[in-house]
Amino acid sequence: MFPKGVQGILDRYPNAGRDQLIPILQEVQDSMGYLSKGAVVAIGKALNLPASKIYGVATFYNQFRFEPLGKNHVQVCRGTACHVKGSGTVLEAMEKELGIEAGQTSRDGNFSIEVVACIGACGLAPVIAINGEFHAKVTTDQISGLLAEYRETEEQA
Amino acid sequence: MSTSITINVNGRDIEARKGEMIIKALERDGIHVPTLCYMKDLAPTGACRMCVVEIEGQRTLAPSCAFPVAEGMVIQTHSPRVKMARKTIIELLLADHPDDCLYCERSGQCQLQTLAIEYDVRQRRVMGSKSHCGMDFSSPSLVRDPDKCILCGKCVRICEEVQHVSAIDFTKRGSESLISTTFDQGLNISSCINCGQCITVCPTGALREKRSIREVAEALNDPEMTVVVQHAPAVSVALGEEFGMKQGTDVVGVMHTAFRRLGFDNVFSTSFTADLTIMEEATELVQRVTGGGALPMFTSCSPGWVKFVEQYHPDFLKNISTCKSPQQMMGAVIKTYFAEKNKIDPAKIFSVSVMPCTAKKFEITRPGMGRDGVRDVDAVLTTRELAKMIRAAGLDLSKLEPTPADTPFGNRSTAGKLFGASGGVMEAALRTGYFLITGNELEDLKFEAVRGLDGIKEAKIPITDDLTIGVAVASSLANAQTLIEQIRNGRDDLHFIEVMTCPGGCVNGGGQPFYQDEDAVRNRMGALYKIDMEGDIRCSHQNPAIQELYAEYLGEPCGHKSHEILHTHYTKRETTI
Ligand code: SF4
Numbered sequence: 001m002f003p004k005g006v007q008g009i010l011d012r013y014p015n016a017g018r019d020q021l022i023p024i025l026q027e028v029q030d031s032m033g034y035l036s037k038g039a040v041v042a043i044g045k046a047l048n049l050p051a052s053k054i055y056g057v058a059t060f061y062n063q064f065r066f067e068p069l070g071k072n073h074v075q076v077c078r079g080t081a082c083h084v085k086g087s088g089t090v091l092e093a094m095e096k097e098l099g100i101e102a103g104q105t106s107r108d109g110n111f112s113i114e115v116v117a118c119i120g121a122c123g124l125a126p127v128i129a130i131n132g133e134f135h136a137k138v139t140t141d142q143i144s145g146l147l148a149e150y151r152e153t154e155e156q157a
Numbered sequence: 158m159s160t161s162i163t164i165n166v167n168g169r170d171i172e173a174r175k176g177e178m179i180i181k182a183l184e185r186d187g188i189h190v191p192t193l194c195y196m197k198d199l200a201p202t203g204a205c206r207m208c209v210v211e212i213e214g215q216r217t218l219a220p221s222c223a224f225p226v227a228e229g230m231v232i233q234t235h236s237p238r239v240k241m242a243r244k245t246i247i248e249l250l251l252a253d254h255p256d257d258c259l260y261c262e263r264s265g266q267c268q269l270q271t272l273a274i275e276y277d278v279r280q281r282r283v284m285g286s287k288s289h290c291g292m293d294f295s296s297p298s299l300v301r302d303p304d305k306c307i308l309c310g311k312c313v314r315i316c317e318e319v320q321h322v323s324a325i326d327f328t329k330r331g332s333e334s335l336i337s338t339t340f341d342q343g344l345n346i347s348s349c350i351n352c353g354q355c356i357t358v359c360p361t362g363a364l365r366e367k368r369s370i371r372e373v374a375e376a377l378n379d380p381e382m383t384v385v386v387q388h389a390p391a392v393s394v395a396l397g398e399e400f401g402m403k404q405g406t407d408v409v410g411v412m413h414t415a416f417r418r419l420g421f422d423n424v425f426s427t428s429f430t431a432d433l434t435i436m437e438e439a440t441e442l443v444q445r446v447t448g449g450g451a452l453p454m455f456t457s458c459s460p461g462w463v464k465f466v467e468q469y470h471p472d473f474l475k476n477i478s479t480c481k482s483p484q485q486m487m488g489a490v491i492k493t494y495f496a497e498k499n500k501i502d503p504a505k506i507f508s509v510s511v512m513p514c515t516a517k518k519f520e521i522t523r524p525g526m527g528r529d530g531v532r533d534v535d536a537v538l539t540t541r542e543l544a545k546m547i548r549a550a551g552l553d554l555s556k557l558e559p560t561p562a563d564t565p566f567g568n569r570s571t572a573g574k575l576f577g578a579s580g581g582v583m584e585a586a587l588r589t590g591y592f593l594i595t596g597n598e599l600e601d602l603k604f605e606a607v608r609g610l611d612g613i614k615e616a617k618i619p620i621t622d623d624l625t626i627g628v629a630v631a632s633s634l635a636n637a638q639t640l641i642e643q644i645r646n647g648r649d650d651l652h653f654i655e656v657m658t659c660p661g662g663c664v665n666g667g668g669q670p671f672y673q674d675e676d677a678v679r680n681r682m683g684a685l686y687k688i689d690m691e692g693d694i695r696c697s698h699q700n701p702a703i704q705e706l707y708a709e710y711l712g713e714p715c716g717h718k719s720h721e722i723l724h725t726h727y728t729k730r731e732t733t734i
């Protein structure tokens with residue numbers, strides 16, 4: 001069986017063709033948090049497109065992810081202001097600390113990283129958001145401690 | 158209205174045809190422009206821009222593969238500006254390329270390397286960061302090494318447009334883009350049907366076959382093992398190309414000698430079991446036509462096609478002949494009849510096959526392809542791998558004395574040899590099928606309608622006064638797909654359909670020598686038909702070795718023993734990605 005939510009979305013696009021692919025992918029991701037294998041296969045069947053084509057299109061855009069979000073979701077802003085203030089090294093440090101790349105979820109499911117274009121908090125650059133909470137003027141040596149806070153919260157809960 | 162126009166190339170007037178791309182006119186006139194992404198029978202993408210030429214009045218250089226001719230056009234194909242542009246493209250491609258030529262499988266036959274030499278790229282002017290993607294060894298048939306990929310897109314296109322499979326595609330973008338499978342999974346669990354056509358079009362070492370040379374060499378060095386080799390019909394008419402011989406040269410005799418020099422104990426011909434396949438398959442067809450059974454019946458000798466049906470058309474599995482392929486039939490009779498007769502423990506036989514095909518490496522791993530934990534076939538070498546082994550052993554094919562194959566599995570009819578060309582199985586089956594139904598021999602053995610390079614060939618063959626059978630021959634899975642769709646939509650005039658996964662049949666298989674001009678396939682095919690024309694025994698049922706095998710061991714075609722060792726079954730596959 002196809003994932004229920006996906007089928008529901010697909011039902012709303014009868015006779016969909018290739019040009020509806022992106023909106024469908026967006027809706028599925030919005031409702032499920034990511035594009036699962038089952039979802040990609042189901043979309044492929046509905047649109048009569050090979051799964052490889054769908055995966056190819058989806059990976060072309062940064063916005064799609066293929067793993068469920070972690071319990072703690074880290075968004076690293078890569079807008080211009082943050083970039084100038086060194087968000088690149090912040091992202092690198094974050095990836096190193098968690099052992100995953102942007103778009104991935106750590107094996108224990110605790111953390112996921114996403115790169116976002118501009119959070120609109122340029123005054124706080126470089127800025128990251130964890131579970132929607134903003135952290136301003138982040139430096140690379142803060143990262144480990146910052147993540148530990150969230151990790152601890154998780155363990156106490 | 159005349160369709161011919163005149164264009165001026167490098168100061169000479171040449172003829173061109175209205176509407177064609179510049180490159181076609183150049184090719185006919187013998188002017189070679191380099192290409193990396195151009196595919197003759199498919200629409201141009203203009204992706205690599207290696208083929209650029211200078212057109213008078215155009216500000217920028219134009220890709221000749223994607224730019225149509227026009228009356229009076231004035232073109233320069235090798236001006237300094239053009240050559241510089243091409244050289245720059247090569248340098249940029251190399252900037253992101255591993256310096257691995259010395260160790261590279263494709264070295265010597267790599268188009269990127271050849272171009273770098275032709276355009277005199279002697280130093281690294283552009284330094285890019287090299288990508289490291291990791292290799293994919295998961296497939297039984299292919300190895301992918303994306304670091305050596307230049308993103309020409311040919312593999313993606315042949316997989317989608319010619320094979321209707323789409324196992325791979327471009328993923329990501331910009332400097333990160335690479336060819337990958339869905340969810341970057343191993344090719345072994347993707348929808349790849351192992352045909353190797355992507356290898357044959359790849360200009361670099363990014364795609365190659367999974368090598369089995371080492372296993373074979375180990376077996377040859379093991380004194381305990383009886384190492385037996387079989388060679389498929391399409392191998393002997395192509396192997397010579399690897400040694401600079403004229404296309405279409407049949408090297409079967411010297412190849413036998415080379416096998417013996419390499420240390421193989423017995424040399425057999427897969428064309429013999431092609432004859433056996435015909436006996437079984439023609440009998441099966443007659444049974445289905447006269448006794449009821451799923452029709453049309455499809456051939457089963459091309460493992461890529463079989464996997465394709467298992468994945469995408471499981472409702473047609475009952476239509477596929479239950480006969481094992483000639484490779485597997487040979488494996489089976491070697492490890493049963495031959496082993497018993499020569500009192501060898503089947504576990505002490507190492508059975509090697511040389512195939513024009515990469516999917517055959519997958520086929521030997523299928524369930525049901527052996528008995529008591531012993532596989533029918535232990536290792537598959539492609540034609541290219543055999544050439545490597547022959548070279549590594551220091552053998553000069555042109556100096557060897559030809560020898561015949563061993564008895565009894567070296568005796569073939571020429572019908573068995575025809576298996577190597579698209580339409581060949583059909584022709585062989587018709588010759589024997591006619592005999593089985595009518596008891597008479599055909600007067601004219603040639604079925605012109607099923608020969609040649611067309612993707613789909615059809616004929617209506619009158620057998621008796623009230624039986625005419627409809628046959629079709631498809632090569633490439635996109636063509637097979639077309640037939641399947643027609644049948645789904647109610648077409649019911651076909652009884653028997655031959656499907657070969659590779660365009661043109663096994664002569665153009667994914668394990669064959671690389672070639673640069675399309676005549677190679679035609680010439681290999683021509684060689685097979687010539688062998689048939691000159692043959693003494695041209696029908697499978699007339700092969701005395703086949704008759705003997707039935708008399709001594711198998712009983713009758715499609716009988717009990719046959720079903721036990723020569724037939725198989727298929728199962729639906731849930732490969733959707
Ligand atoms: S693919 Fe070609 S250029 Fe690249 S390492 Fe191999 S032989 Fe050299």
Ligand code: SF4
Pocket residue numbers: 299312315316320322323324325348349350351352353354355356
């Ligand atoms: S081997 Fe055939 S099916 Fe597999 S990726 Fe290559 S072209 Fe596609």
Ligand code: SF4
Pocket residue numbers: 305306307308309310311312313336355358359360361363364
């Ligand atoms: S793998 Fe080969 S054929 Fe495919 S895009 Fe790369 S270079 Fe081209």
Ligand code: FES
Pocket residue numbers: 191192193194195202203204205206207208209220221222223
């Ligand atoms: S061959 Fe013409 S653009 Fe690649």
